Amino acid sequence: xxxxxxxxxxxxxxxxxxxxxxxxAGEAVISIGDVDLLYLGLNIVxxxxxxxxxxxxx
Amino acid sequence: MIVANDxxxxxxxxAFTDSMIPERIxxxxxxxxxxxxxxxLSIIELIRRLLEKQALRRMDAGNLSDDEIEKLGTxxxxxxxxxxxxxxxxxxxxxxxxxxxxPVKMWE
Amino acid sequence: xxxxxxxxxxxxxDIEPVAEALAVGDLFLSGLPVADDQPLGDRDLxxxxxxxxxxxxxxxxxxxxRYGFAGSPPEVASKCAAHVERWRxxxxxxxxxxxxxxxxxxxEQQPRPDRRDFTSGGDYLKALHAATTAVDVDxxxxxxxxxxxxxxxxxHRDQASLEFAALVARDAVERVRVAGEELKQRFPRxxxxxxxxxxxEVFADDRGE
Numbered sequence: 001x002x003x004x005x006x007x008x009x010x011x012x013x014x015x016x017x018x019x020x021x022x023x024x025a026g027e028a029v030i031s032i033g034d035v036d037l038l039y040l041g042l043n044i045v046x047x048x049x050x051x052x053x054x055x056x057x058x
Numbered sequence: 059m060i061v062a063n064d065x066x067x068x069x070x071x072x073a074f075t076d077s078m079i080p081e082r083i084x085x086x087x088x089x090x091x092x093x094x095x096x097x098x099l100s101i102i103e104l105i106r107r108l109l110e111k112q113a114l115r116r117m118d119a120g121n122l123s124d125d126e127i128e129k130l131g132t133x134x135x136x137x138x139x140x141x142x143x144x145x146x147x148x149x150x151x152x153x154x155x156x157x158x159x160x161p162v163k164m165w166e
Numbered sequence: 167x168x169x170x171x172x173x174x175x176x177x178x179x180d181i182e183p184v185a186e187a188l189a190v191g192d193l194f195l196s197g198l199p200v201a202d203d204q205p206l207g208d209r210d211l212x213x214x215x216x217x218x219x220x221x222x223x224x225x226x227x228x229x230x231x232r233y234g235f236a237g238s239p240p241e242v243a244s245k246c247a248a249h250v251e252r253w254r255x256x257x258x259x260x261x262x263x264x265x266x267x268x269x270x271x272x273x274e275q276q277p278r279p280d281r282r283d284f285t286s287g288g289d290y291l292k293a294l295h296a297a298t299t300a301v302d303v304d305x306x307x308x309x310x311x312x313x314x315x316x317x318x319x320x321x322h323r324d325q326a327s328l329e330f331a332a333l334v335a336r337d338a339v340e341r342v343r344v345a346g347e348e349l350k351q352r353f354p355r356x357x358x359x360x361x362x363x364x365x366x367e368v369f370a371d372d373r374g375e
Contacts, residue, residue: 017216059363061359072359134290134291138281
């Protein structure tokens with residue numbers, strides 16, 4: 001498979017994994033007023049922060 | 059299975075870069091080297107985008123009351139305004155803050 | 167030990183031995199056990215889960231649970247209990263089907279509304295939303311997509327693209343792929359991405375009929 005197609009394929013698989021499906025409320029919920037908005041995205045963002053901080057300390 | 063027409067345009071234009079796919083941070087030391095302000099603002103910007111995206115999904119689903127739409131919209135406006143203020147204060151542009159996906163080689 | 171939850175399935179055999187099966191009511195959830203301190207935003211873990219997902223879909227259709235939900239068996243069971251009945255109805259209804267999606271880049275990006283033009287937050291949000299729903303593509307292409315794949319839904323994910331999602335019979339996937347290649351021939355200048363099969367994602371939020 002051509003490189004760009006392979007990359008697209010991978011990005012598609014991850015897009016489907018991360019951005020669809022039934023949302024089950026996780027520990028982190030960001031609400032604005034009473035509207036629950038961000039459930040799971042925050043876990044990943046926080047994990048990124050963690051990785052960034054750890055890399056910075058090396 | 060995948061059938062793609064015009065891979066280059068798809069790669070550029072489809073919103074993969076707006077998704078939550080984490081970066082291989084260790085392969086992108088630029089983010090760490092350029093200071094705490096950039097780091098913090100990048101994350102806030104990511105959250106702002108995610109919040110906006112989710113708000114739009116809820117609009118799609120059509121299950122928000124007028125009051126909720128008003129509150130959400132106002133909060134998003136304020137968040138955007140605040141982000142712009144912070145960017146100006148620290149002299150950072152949108153490009154500086156872009157948590158880009160990176161080339162496919164990072165995946166290996 | 168916590169498990170990263172992948173999907174909801176009708177039978178234990180739909181899951182094992184590819185992943186771990188957790189019983190909830192009379193359904194089973196698939197999970198990947200990971201260390202308690204394993205961050206979920208880990209690229210390697212994501213790739214592993216994506217692979218397991220594909221292997222699970224090979225066995226049977228399931229309801230996709232969005233990535234990021236992880237916990238111990240009792241936590242997982244209690245959070246999913248309320249959904250089980252609805253999921254079972256959906257799984258039985260669509261047992262032999264899979265999801266296919268087609269993304270297409272819109273010829274013009276809708277301009278983003280400027281928040282400074284609005285005094286009401288609600289009006290701003292509505293304008294943002296209108297900009298995404300205004301996105302459209304060549305009606306001939308739209309019709310051709312529906313012909314190629316079948317009845318489905320058009321979704322407005324952002325201001326620059328449109329997406330079509332449909333449920334097709336498992337044994338029709340190859341036919342759809344061929345139809346996709348024909349679409350490529352017929353519309354050489356429309357950038358689109360046809361992919362699948364996928365578990366129930368877009369249709370997972372439906373109430374069963």
